[in-house]
Amino acid sequence: MAASNSEPQIILYDLACTKGVCFSPVVWRIRLLLNYKQISYKTVFLEMPDIGPTLKELGVAPHDPASGNRVDYTVPTIHHLATNRYIMESKPIAEFIESTYPDPPVQLTSELGSEIELKIRSLVAPTFYRSAMPREINILSPRAQEYFRSSREARFGKTLEELLEGEEERWKAVDADRHAVGELMRTNKALGPFILGAQPSYSDFFIAGSLQSVKVIDEGVFQRSVQCPGYKDIYEACLPYMEKKD
Incomplete structure (x- = not known):
């Protein structure tokens, strides 16, 4: 190490x-x-x-x-x-x-981690992304803002502002799925705060990294994202490994 x-x-x-x-x-x-x-x-x-x-x-x-x-x-x-x-x-x-650098080891894949990642990508991430991405422009330099707006609006065929329309309804629609995935994250809660128990896996970093990203972009979206059990547990358990941000 x-x-x-x-x-x-x-x-x-x-x-x-x-x-x-x-x-x-x-x-x-x-x-x-x-x-x-x-x-x-x-x-x-x-x-x-x-x-x-x-x-x-x-x-x-x-x-x-x-x-x-x-x-x-x-x-x-x-x-x-x-x-x-x-x-x-x-x-x-x-x-x-x-x-x-195998020490300390980090399990890159697991059956449970893969299941959680798949469900996040398919059930939760679209709503999460739709709230975070348009707000990303607020933390970019003017030059990057121009590039970001033109590329994203061309991709989606809508303005960034239009992409935020219907936000509340989208979050309500995904609420049950968010809670279900959060409970899945707590499968091994008796062993520790991470997906597999006491030690973090790459799937934990997948979750914590996404949450830290949105925290930098918009605190309100972050707070909404960690309301469900599981998400906040993993995020807080990973905080010691997020001290170096630059």
């Missing part, structure tokens, strides 16, 4: 915001993993329009066209200094970190 105050072993490319902290949920998964393992790293924040040009200039290979990504380059991307290796996207990064 690397000492957190040593020279950085990894450069983490992250998404910039005006608050100067991490707010991307997919980057938070990796940041939580690095913080938990106490791996020393340095963050390089990139504005949205600069992600592609910067990573391309560094020689990072673009996403495979078959991957389904809308763009060639995304964050998180890491540069592992010892091997001079660049890795893009959270899943392969997590696999690399776990294999390279």
Whole structure:
């Protein structure tokens, strides 16, 4: 396990915001993993329009066209200094970190964790995203705001303001599903606060990272998101691994 105050072993490319902290949920998964393992790293924040040009200039290979990504380059991307290796996207990064820094171990997949992640993505995330994403523009620089608005409004065929319409009805409609998924998170509550019990897994980082992301974006949406049992338990249990935000 690397000492957190040593020279950085990894450069983490992250998404910039005006608050100067991490707010991307997919980057938070990796940041939580690095913080938990106490791996020393340095963050390089990139504005949205600069992600592609910067990573391309560094020689990072673009996403495979078959991957389904809308763009060639995304964050998180890491540069592992010892091997001079660049890795893009959270899943392969997590696999690399776990294999390279196995102590303390983090279980990357589990049957229960996969079930919870699937239900979050299908039942809860659409409402969560619809409330958080349009408000994201409020923490972006003017240049990034222009890029964000044009790209998101083109994708959805609506203005950001229109995307927020009907918000209360959407949250009410998903309330039962949110509670059900939250209870599933508490399956092993007798053993500890995490999905699998006493130790965090990557699925916990998936949940906590999403919640921390929305907390940075909008406190009101965050408070609404942690009302159900399970979500708040995991978020609070992961707080020690969210102290390094930049």
